[in-house]
Every structure is written in C-alpha cells, then in structure tokens.
Amino acid sequence: MAKVKVRIPTPLQKLTQDKAEVEAEGTDINSLILDLERRYPGIKERVCDEKGKLRRFINIYVNEEDIRFLKLDQTQLRDNDRVSIIPAIAGG
DSSP, rough: OEEEEOOOOOOGGGGGGSSEEEEEESHHHHHHHHHHHHOOOSHHHOOOOSSSSSSTEEEEEEEEGEEETTTTTOOBBBOOOEEEEOOOOOOO
C-alpha cells in the first residue's frame, strides 16, 4: 500500500473537513478512491459514476501526469506520489 498526498478540489473540500490536501493509501487509483471514501464518505460518488468508473469530467493526475495517458484507474501508486483530483471546467 502506497501512502500518497491527494490534492482535493474546492468543491469537494466540504467532505474533507475543508482540507485542500489529505493523505490516503492505495496500490492504484481504484484502491485510492476506496480509501478516500472510507476516510471521507461521499467522495466516491462525486468522482465515480454509478458503475464505479471515473466520471468523464474528473481529471486525475499522478505526479502531474494525466492518468488518461497512463493506465487510467489502474495506474499504480508509489509512496510519496502526489495525486491531484481536478474537475474539468467548461468554458464558452
């Protein structure tokens, strides 16, 4: 289990007691989200759809690399990785 730092976007900080960064554990993004849900109930439904897949408008980065260019939710984690959860912003 890797211990990582997770940056939480402002809209989700109400679930993390207003913390912009939290610690969590996981071997990959899937298990990290499960650990975040255990620690901060309600966060999974905000980042995953009803089938448990990451929502299209949620971008996740591991050490500033977009997981869409890695192994998506199977992206492996190592101790001290930095994970950022970033909601996509629509413009117009």
